[in-house]
Amino acid sequence: MIETNIKREGLTRTLALTVCSAAIGGTFQYGYNISIINAPTYHLQKFINETCMKRWGTALESSQVTLIWTIIVSAFSLGGLFGSLLAGPMAIRFGRKGALLRNNCFLFLSAVFVLCSRWAGSFEMVILARLLVGVNSGVSMNVQPMYFGESAPKHLRGAVAFSSAVFTALGILLGQVTGLTDVLGCEALWPYLLASNALPGVLQLVTLPWFPESPRYLLIDKGDSEACSQALKRLRECSVFNAEMEEILQERVDAGEARAKTLRELFTDRSLRRQLCTVMAASSAMMLCGNDSIYFYASYIFQEAGIPTEKIQYVTIGTGACEFTSALVCNLLIERVGRRLLLVGGYALMSCWAVVFTVALSLQGKVAGMPYLSMVCLFAYILSFGMGPAGVTGVLPAELFDQMARPAAYMVAGSMMWLNLFLIGMAFPFIVSGLGHFCFIPFGGVCVAACVFIGLTLPETKGRTLAEITEEFDKRNHKHTTTQLTLVCNKAF
Numbered sequence: 001m002i003e004t005n006i007k008r009e010g011l012t013r014t015l016a017l018t019v020c021s022a023a024i025g026g027t028f029q030y031g032y033n034i035s036i037i038n039a040p041t042y043h044l045q046k047f048i049n050e051t052c053m054k055r056w057g058t059a060l061e062s063s064q065v066t067l068i069w070t071i072i073v074s075a076f077s078l079g080g081l082f083g084s085l086l087a088g089p090m091a092i093r094f095g096r097k098g099a100l101l102r103n104n105c106f107l108f109l110s111a112v113f114v115l116c117s118r119w120a121g122s123f124e125m126v127i128l129a130r131l132l133v134g135v136n137s138g139v140s141m142n143v144q145p146m147y148f149g150e151s152a153p154k155h156l157r158g159a160v161a162f163s164s165a166v167f168t169a170l171g172i173l174l175g176q177v178t179g180l181t182d183v184l185g186c187e188a189l190w191p192y193l194l195a196s197n198a199l200p201g202v203l204q205l206v207t208l209p210w211f212p213e214s215p216r217y218l219l220i221d222k223g224d225s226e227a228c229s230q231a232l233k234r235l236r237e238c239s240v241f242n243a244e245m246e247e248i249l250q251e252r253v254d255a256g257e258a259r260a261k262t263l264r265e266l267f268t269d270r271s272l273r274r275q276l277c278t279v280m281a282a283s284s285a286m287m288l289c290g291n292d293s294i295y296f297y298a299s300y301i302f303q304e305a306g307i308p309t310e311k312i313q314y315v316t317i318g319t320g321a322c323e324f325t326s327a328l329v330c331n332l333l334i335e336r337v338g339r340r341l342l343l344v345g346g347y348a349l350m351s352c353w354a355v356v357f358t359v360a361l362s363l364q365g366k367v368a369g370m371p372y373l374s375m376v377c378l379f380a381y382i383l384s385f386g387m388g389p390a391g392v393t394g395v396l397p398a399e400l401f402d403q404m405a406r407p408a409a410y411m412v413a414g415s416m417m418w419l420n421l422f423l424i425g426m427a428f429p430f431i432v433s434g435l436g437h438f439c440f441i442p443f444g445g446v447c448v449a450a451c452v453f454i455g456l457t458l459p460e461t462k463g464r465t466l467a468e469i470t471e472e473f474d475k476r477n478h479k480h481t482t483t484q485l486t487l488v489c490n491k492a493f
Contacts, residue, residue: 012235012236013237014211014212014235015152015160015235015236017207017211018151018208018212019160021204021208021210021211022097022147022148022208023144023163023167024203024204025100025103025104025107025140025200025201025203025204025205025208026100026141026143026144026167026204027140027141027144027145027164027165027167027168027171028167028168028171028200029107029133029136029137029140029197029201030137030140030141030168030171031167031168031169031171031173031175032172032174032175032197032200033076033133033134033137033171033175033197034076034172034292035171035175035176035179035320036175036178036179036193036194036197037072037073037076037194038176038179039176039178039179039181039193039313040190040194041069043186043187043190044072044126044190045065045066045069046187047118047123048060048065048068048069048123049065051122051123055121068123071127072123072126072127073130073425074422074425074426075127075128075131075134076130076131076134076137077418077422077425078131078134078418078422079130079133079134079135079136079138080134080135080137080138080414080417080418080421081134081138081415081418082138083106083135083137083138083140083141083142083414083418084141084142084410084411084413084414084418085138085411085414085415086135086138086139087138087141087142087143087407087410087411087414088260088263088407088408088410089407090103090139090143091143091146091217091407091410092260092407095213095214095217095218095222096146096150096151096213096217097147097208097209097211097213097214098213099139099143100139100140100143100144100147101204101205101208101209103136103139103140103143104136104204104205106132106133106135106139107136107198107201108198109132110128110132110136110195110197111129111195111198113125113126113129113132114126114129114191114194114195115191115192115195117129117191118191126194133197134418138414141164141414141417142411142414143410144164145161145164145394145395145397145410146214146397146398146406146407146410147214148160148163148398149395149398149399150215150216150217150398150403151212151214151215153236154244154463154464154465155335155463156335157398157399158334158335158392158395158399158461158462159331159332159334159335161391161398162331162392162395163331163391164391165327165330165386165390166324166327166328166331168327169320169326169386169390170324172320173317173320173323173324175320176316176317176319176320177317178193178196179193179313180314181313185313211234212231212234212235214231215228215231215232215235215248216248216251217403219248219249219252220248220251220403220404221260221403223252225249228248247465251402251403251466252403254402260403260404260407260408261405261407262408263411265408266405266408266409266412269405271474274457275400275401275409276409276412277457278454278457278458279396279397279400279412279413280412280413281450281453281454282343282389282393282396282413282450282454282458283393283413283414283416283417284416284417285347285393285446285449285450285454286389286390286393286420287416287420287421287424288420288443288446289347289350289385289443289446289450290424290428290440290442291350291381291382291385291389291390292421292424292425302375318379319378319382322383322386323382323383323385325386326382326385326386326387327386327390327391330342330386330387330390330391330392331391334391334395334462335462338460338461338462339392339396339399339460339461339462340454340458340459340460340461341460342392343388343389343392343393343450343454343458344388344454345387345388346384346385346387346388346389346392347388347389347448347450347451347454348451349380349384349387350384350389350443350444351448351451353377353380353381354381354440354441354443354444356377357374357377357378357381357440358437358438358440358441360373360374360377361437361439361440362437364437389450393413394413396458396461397409397410397413399461399466399469400461400469459472
């Protein structure tokens with residue numbers, strides 16, 4: 001009876017296992033690689049200094065070590081930017097599943113470099129390893145939501161695509177646990193910590209080939225209706241899916257003989273301009289809101305709250321647990337509440353917590369209990385981020401663009417995310433030193449701007465077909481054009 005109900009809702013065992021297999025070697029890697037780099041900071045800086053001593057017989061200044069360390073950290077973002085540009089062509093040529101499988105090559109190569117780095121006495125190999133890991137994450141962050149959005153039934157499209165955020169949060173949490181000094185975070189084991197990301201890649205290579213390719217890719221891109229029918233039969237675990245097949249066929253008819261759009265064609269298509277602006281703004285705000293930076297700021301707040309230094313690494317795990325918990329809750333709510341409300345509500349709450357956080361930081365040392373209020377704000381900020389922006393942002397390109405424009409749209413969204421992650425990572429130390437206790441005011445401003453812009457431009461996409469969503473955007477475009485013409489006529493007469 002339970003299995004029958006699950007199939008009736010569309011969430012079959014095959015679809016659930018496909019999601020797990022794709023995500024464990026996909027967005028899980030993004031979260032995992034963000035968090036594991038924090039644990040060996042001191043050990044890697046010591047390795048950099050010792051390497052230079054052996055090469056040139058002199059130690060580096062602390063500023064020089066910090067510069068090299070910053071390059072190691074930033075290489076991940078630069079690799080991600082390159083990977084996001086690579087994701088579209090890979091998804092078109094090899095398919096969604098095929099692109100994810102081939103993407104593991106970057107991961108395994110990075111593991112080889114980092115394992116050989118200490119033996120070779122080369123911190124440059126660590127930089128190259130982080131660059132390759134970034135490429136892997138950049139590809140998976142774009143291709144995986146595309147794969148999920150095209151494989152799920154319409155009424156579960158948001159929940160399935162949002163699972164990318166759940167696995168990202170799970171990766172952050174497990175990365176924090178793996179980085180504990182009692183696990184792999186000690187000096188002797190840091191190369192194995194940085195290379196441990198190869199294990200999820202192996203798991204994906206073993207399992208993902210058993211699951212079907214995206215049905216929409218098979219029919220619309222490849223023109224193989226039989227393969228599409230077989231993929232739908234396996235994913236839905238039933239033989240009756242006429243309405244869904246007709247919808248995909250209609251999209252293929254609408255596409256005609258058109259090929260996948262290039263970036264230039266996407267930017268010059270006026271009919272898609274409003275959708276593109278919405279996705280670019282949402283993707284940028286996701287990184288500029290400062291959520292990833294707050295992980296680095298957590299140690300300072302916990303220290304101010306009087307938590308012993310040796311215990312901070314365990315308490316910091318709570319930040320990862322917060323995002324994982326909120327992502328799970330949001331995954332259950334997205335098909336009930338909708339995308340627009342979760343995005344707008346998430347940024348509105350983050351704006352409020354940024355204000356309270358600033359007040360708490362300003363009053364530390366003057367009013368008792370302020371460090372603990374700062375801790376509450378930190379967890380609440382992360383929870384608010386996980387409840388909406390963390391996962392809904394990745395769903396938007398799959399729902400706002402058709403099959404021909406979707407790969408290029410994900411390339412744009414991914415590029416904006418990685419570029420802004422790089423910029424915010426480089427700028428955050430200067431923001432903290434320049435603004436002090438008011439360092440979260442700019443992040444709060446980003447959240448307010450994102451809340452207003454998304455609220456005004458994004459229609460609700462829950463349970464709607466691409467044709468219905470496009471029609472809603474066309475109405476808004478027509479209304480905007482009519483308003484402009486009216487203003488011109490009023491000025492003329």
